[in-house]
Each structure stands twice: as C-alpha cells, then as structure tokens.
Amino acid sequence: MAEQRRTSRGGPGGSRRPGQRGNPRARAAVAPTPGSTGPEGRRPRLTGRAAILVLVLAVLTVSYASSMRAYVQQRSHIQDLKAQIAQRESSIDALEREKRRWHDPAYVQAQARERFGYLMPGETSYVVLGADGKPLESQTSLTDPATVDRKAPTAWWTQEWNSVTLAGVPPKPQAPPVFEIDGTKE
Template sequence: MILVLVLAVLAVSYASSARAYLQQRAHLDDLRTEIAERQADIDVLEREQRRWEDPAYVEQVARERFGYVMPGERSFVVLDEDGEPLEAEATLTDPADVAPEEPTAWWDEAWASVETAGRPPKDEGTPPATEIDGSPEQAPSGQEDSDQ
C-alpha cells in the first residue's frame, strides 16, 4: 500500500513537472516567433533607411508625394471626368481595352418615345372623377361606366 502511495505521489509530481515543462516550451516557441517577426521588421526598416540615403529615391518620392519638379520641367495634372484630379494611385485604362458602346439608330429612340407616349403613367394621387361632395356619383341605369 505504501508503495502505491509513493508511486502516486511521484506520478503527481512528475505530471506537474511535465506540465510546467510543456508550458515553458510553448512560451519559448512563442518568444522565438516574436523574435523572428521583430527581426523581419528590423530588416524592412534598415532597407527603407538605405533607400532614403539614395538621392534618386528621395527625388522620386518628392515628385510623387508633393508634386515637385526640377527647374525647367513642366508639371501636368490629369483630371477625371468630373474635373477632379486623379489620385497618384489611380491608373488610366488603355483606350483599346475599353469596349466601345454600340451606337443606337435615331429612329429607335424616336419609336421608343412614341411607345412611351401611347402608355402614359397612371397617376395614383388624384381622386376618381366620379366623386362629388364626398359621395360617389352613381351612373344612370342605362349607361355603363365606359361612357363617362
């Protein structure tokens, strides 16, 4: 019985030690991942710093962001269909890529207006014409509603 009790105590102590070991390993893995991410961020920042040391890159950024031009050059602003300047990120499409609109014949538009004129929209907001003094008017007994 004592042997079983000693083995149970050892199993519990080893289980808690194993749990602590596994938690520490998971924490170390998380820290290693974080270190790798930070190192990648540092590499990106160092690359960016080297780019800013290049005068050609600084000139390019000044042209793009601020619209600077060198002495003797002319600057042009491209406007969209509303007269607003396009953003620097906007791209113009190639006119060859745009599908041309097929023109419609003038007689098609004229005939469409004739068909529309033949079917005017019904006005739902006006009261019926048969109402007088708030009470509906009765048609004479010999006439139908279509004669009104």
C-alpha cells in the same frame, strides 16, 4: 495435536523432505479458526509496506506530472517567443530596406515629387484632369531595388552583331495612334 504439528512440519519423527508439502489433512487440523489470528492465518490484502509503497508512487506520480506540465508549458512559451522573434526580425529587415531606399537620392527626389509636388528648376508641372474635372492619380509606382530582377550582362560583341543584323532587316513601320493627345480623332 502437538504431535501432529511436528509431523506435518517436518520436525522430529516427520518424513517430510525439503520442498515437499505436508499431509493436507494434518494441515487442515492445524488451521486456525476464522476469528483467530496467527502466523498461518489469512493475511490482509493491504499491508503497511504496500500502503507506503503506494503512497510513495502516488507522490512521485504527482511530482512528475506537475514537472511534465511545467515542461510542456515552457516548450509552448519558447515556441511563441521564437515566432515573435522571427516576426520582429522580418520587420527589422523591412525597415532596414526602407532606410537604404531613403539613402538613394533618386528615391528621395521621387518621394518629394509624389508627396509634395516638388519640381526641379526649369520644369513645368501639368495636372491631368479626368472627365469629372478631378485630377487623375499617377499609375506609376517605385519598386524596391532589392526586388528588381537584374539582367545578366551580355557581351559587347553580341550587342554589335545584333545591330548589324537589324541594319540589314529594318523593323516594319507601325501604324500611327488612333487618338491624338487632345482627345480628338484623326
């Protein structure tokens, strides 16, 4: 049997060249029994090196997964903070506009008239009452000067020429109002 091993392995007296396989019958004669372990026995599926490799990959996967989760949470938190910053900046802009309005004397005067009923010296206050005897509320309101559309200035000669054409063709007279101020018909 030792002779057959040498022959099948390409030892002395063997006709095997490198890269060729030996005689399958000779190899079958040398095959170990199922209960024996040997260099040519069947290897276990999970070796020690493979187990360590799987363990290292599992640890790396868990660490990268937790890092990725933290990264996604931080990105979400950053987006929330940016939204809060944008909302607060718009609030600051609105408050600054309101502050600029309070520096306008006409706005302060209008607020004093509206909120407290103040009058300028020499003015007389009138309260318009409705049919039920309660005062009617004012329909006018002030607008923010920043939102008012400004007209483009026209040249002086355009305004003068318009007055010349209007003088040549006067507007038609309008009909008088149907109701008088006191509520009676004409």
